Amino acid sequence: MCAMVDPRHEDADIRSNLAALGPDALRELQDVLTWPQPRRDEFLRSLVGRRHLEPLAQLIAIADTDDVVRLRLLRAIRDLGALE
Numbered sequence: 001m002c003a004m005v006d007p008r009h010e011d012a013d014i015r016s017n018l019a020a021l022g023p024d025a026l027r028e029l030q031d032v033l034t035w036p037q038p039r040r041d042e043f044l045r046s047l048v049g050r051r052h053l054e055p056l057a058q059l060i061a062i063a064d065t066d067d068v069v070r071l072r073l074l075r076a077i078r079d080l081g082a083l084e
Contacts, residue, residue, distance in 0.1 A: 014076040023081070029056075030077045033063055033070055040064060 018026060032043060040060065047057040063070040 011072055011076045011079070014072065015080055018073075018076055019080055026077050026080060029059075030074060032060060033074055033077075037064070 018029075021029065032040060035043070044057055044060055044064075047053045050057075059073075063073050
């Protein structure tokens with residue numbers, strides 16, 4: 001029998017990394033992740049060549065490749081907001 005994984009435990013590492021961003025940055029990231037795809041694409045293009053924003057661009061690009069990843073990030077951001 002397959003044991004059910006509690007999503008709160010499954011995403012604990014994601015939440016711990018996201019928590020370092022702070023509440024304002026999390027709200028902005030949540031906004032970006034919920035934008036329509038063309039707007040996210042335009043935003044990602046604006047990040048090209050900005051080395052200090054490379055981790056953000058990678059995170060958004062990964063979220064764009066898989067809806068499950070994007071939804072897990074959004075859930076982790078939501079959970080962090082509930083913890084405040």
